[in-house]
Amino acid sequence: MTDSGVLHEKWSQDPEYRAAHENLRADFEVAMTVIAARARAGLSQAELAERMGTTQSAIARLEGGRHWPSRRTLERLAAATGTRVVFKLVDPTGTAV
Numbered sequence: 001m002t003d004s005g006v007l008h009e010k011w012s013q014d015p016e017y018r019a020a021h022e023n024l025r026a027d028f029e030v031a032m033t034v035i036a037a038r039a040r041a042g043l044s045q046a047e048l049a050e051r052m053g054t055t056q057s058a059i060a061r062l063e064g065g066r067h068w069p070s071r072r073t074l075e076r077l078a079a080a081t082g083t084r085v086v087f088k089l090v091d092p093t094g095t096a097v
Contacts, residue, residue: 024065031065034077038063041081051080 011017038048038059045059052059053076061067062077069077074085089097 027065034062037081052076
């Protein structure tokens with residue numbers, strides 16, 4: 001396990017840490033999805049940025065989870081990576097509604 005994984009395990013015992021982590025879950029999921037789409041397409045951040053008509057730093061912000069993308073940005077990302085955007089809502093167990 002990585003050092004960050006060990007720390008996460010340790011800190012997860014703290015209810016405040018768990019609540020803060022849960023509050024950021026959607027941000028992490030979006031960031032990981034952006035990274036996965038780019039990797040699957042075999043693109044660098046700069047190459048993806050060029051295809052999307054943006055900058056490498058904008059892609060880094062998306063992948064860092066510090067920026068919530070608009071629907072238009074997600075559509076440009078999908079077009080640039082050969083994927084498609086799917087929106088869904090799930091209940092607390094993760095089952096689609």
